Amino acid sequence: MLLETSALVIGGGPAGATAARFLSGAGVDTLLVERDCSYVKPCGGGIPSGGFNEFHLPQNLIKKKIGRIIIVSPGDRRIEINLKGGHLYITERGVFDQALRSLATQNGASLVEGEFTGFEKAGGAFLSSVRRKDDGEEISVKSKYIIASDGITFSAGKNCAFKQPRHLYTISATMRRFDGDACEFWFGNSHASNYYSWIFPSNESASIGTGSSNPKELPGLLDNFITRKFGSNMESLSRNNEIDRPKVFPVPCWRGGPYSHGNVLFLGDAAGMVMPTTYEGIYYAMKSGQFAATAIIEGRPDNYRRMLEERFKYRFLVMSLFRRLFFRSDRTIEKWIRIHEYSAVQEIAC
Numbered sequence: 001m002l003l004e005t006s007a008l009v010i011g012g013g014p015a016g017a018t019a020a021r022f023l024s025g026a027g028v029d030t031l032l033v034e035r036d037c038s039y040v041k042p043c044g045g046g047i048p049s050g051g052f053n054e055f056h057l058p059q060n061l062i063k064k065k066i067g068r069i070i071i072v073s074p075g076d077r078r079i080e081i082n083l084k085g086g087h088l089y090i091t092e093r094g095v096f097d098q099a100l101r102s103l104a105t106q107n108g109a110s111l112v113e114g115e116f117t118g119f120e121k122a123g124g125a126f127l128s129s130v131r132r133k134d135d136g137e138e139i140s141v142k143s144k145y146i147i148a149s150d151g152i153t154f155s156a157g158k159n160c161a162f163k164q165p166r167h168l169y170t171i172s173a174t175m176r177r178f179d180g181d182a183c184e185f186w187f188g189n190s191h192a193s194n195y196y197s198w199i200f201p202s203n204e205s206a207s208i209g210t211g212s213s214n215p216k217e218l219p220g221l222l223d224n225f226i227t228r229k230f231g232s233n234m235e236s237l238s239r240n241n242e243i244d245r246p247k248v249f250p251v252p253c254w255r256g257g258p259y260s261h262g263n264v265l266f267l268g269d270a271a272g273m274v275m276p277t278t279y280e281g282i283y284y285a286m287k288s289g290q291f292a293a294t295a296i297i298e299g300r301p302d303n304y305r306r307m308l309e310e311r312f313k314y315r316f317l318v319m320s321l322f323r324r325l326f327f328r329s330d331r332t333i334e335k336w337i338r339i340h341e342y343s344a345v346q347e348i349a350c
């Protein structure tokens with residue numbers, strides 16, 4: 001079967017679904033391909049309220065509104081920050097991504113559940129292969145643009161022979177019973193290296209996890225964090241059915257792209273758009289979707305990179321520098337956290 005469209009969007013996460021929403025909303029013929037519409041990405045699901053509201057997203061996607069953040073240093077220095085002028089909204093990623101895809105299809109985008117497996121150039125267009133999920137049929141899709149929003153799979157990037165952005169790794173699980181109203185960020189090399197350990201409460205449950213550049217050490221780090229935070233361990237929480245099975249998942253390290261290759265545009269995690277130090281990526285994925293769509297609607301795909309850089313490059317560079325300076329040892333992290341005691345810094349950082 002051969003389908004023809006103007007924009008083929010690969011991946012229906014926050015980046016791809018948002019690009020499809022804006023493209024189809026402007027009347028651009030758009031085909032969104034998501035390999036598994038029931039997929040739930042391992043994620044804390046936290047989005048600043050300002051970013052959430054900017055996209056006019058349905059309020060029923062908010063599982064919890066967080067107004068307070070707790071930061072705990074390696075040496076047990078504890079800082080509580082009341083968020084001023086907004087909240088951190090906690091969403092459930094499976095539901096959130098589905099809702100974003102619905103906004104795209106309501107605007108007229110077509111949605112195919114299937115896996116993109118590669119593309120080749122065909123004159124001035126692209127000919128992509130997609131394997132449909134329900135019957136395994138191979139579909140060919142001819143398109144003028146390819147939106148590569150397939151997250152860390154980076155399949156279109158590999159097709160362009162691009163080097164994938166480097167990764168850090170996370171391990172996370174859902175605690176089935178958790179009573180708390182603050183997002184907690186815990187620092188310390190014994191349970192998080194180059195990263196932090198977190199607790200993001202949702203409705204009576206919480207996402208708990210930690211990160212490292214070495215995936216092999218993750219289970220031990222999570223165990224150490226559970227011991228530090230709860231005085232318990234993974235085994236006993238699992239035995240009492242208090243926690244899900246943990247999942248390991250990579251998080252890209254921002255390196256300034258790749259953003260585009262002719263009419264192939266890279267978005268969200270596929271472009272490494274995750275903020276160094278905080279490791280938040282949902283808002284930046286949605287913004288990259290909006291910018292990519294705008295560039296295509298205006299017939300200037302080369303403007304996409306400029307829009308991203310004008311808006312975010314400086315912030316990403318500064319946070320990247322902070323990460324290199326401070327996320328090195330418990331001693332340097334202790335300094336990083338001390339800075340957050342100043343309310344002026346809290347206002348910039350939170």
Ligand SMILES: Cc1cc2nc3c(=O)[nH]c(=O)nc-3n(C[C@H](O)[C@H](O)[C@H](O)COP(=O)(O)OP(=O)(O)OC[C@H]3O[C@@H](n4cnc5c(N)ncnc54)[C@H](O)[C@@H]3O)c2cc1C
Pocket residue numbers: 010011012013014015016033034035036039041042043044045046047114115116117149150151152153154155170171172209249250251267268269270273274279280281282283285
């Ligand atoms: C444990 C963890 C916690 C996190 N917590 C937060 C947080 O609280 N707040 C925050 O802002 N960020 C968080 N992040 C980062 C955030 O999850 C990502 O930055 C964000 O999901 C990126 O969106 P995306 O659309 O670029 O990619 P994704 O969300 O990964 O979406 C990619 C989509 O493409 C699909 N796909 C992949 N390959 C193909 C293919 N070949 N064909 C078709 N479809 C394909 C996938 O199924 C997926 O649906 C977290 C990350 C991790 C790992």
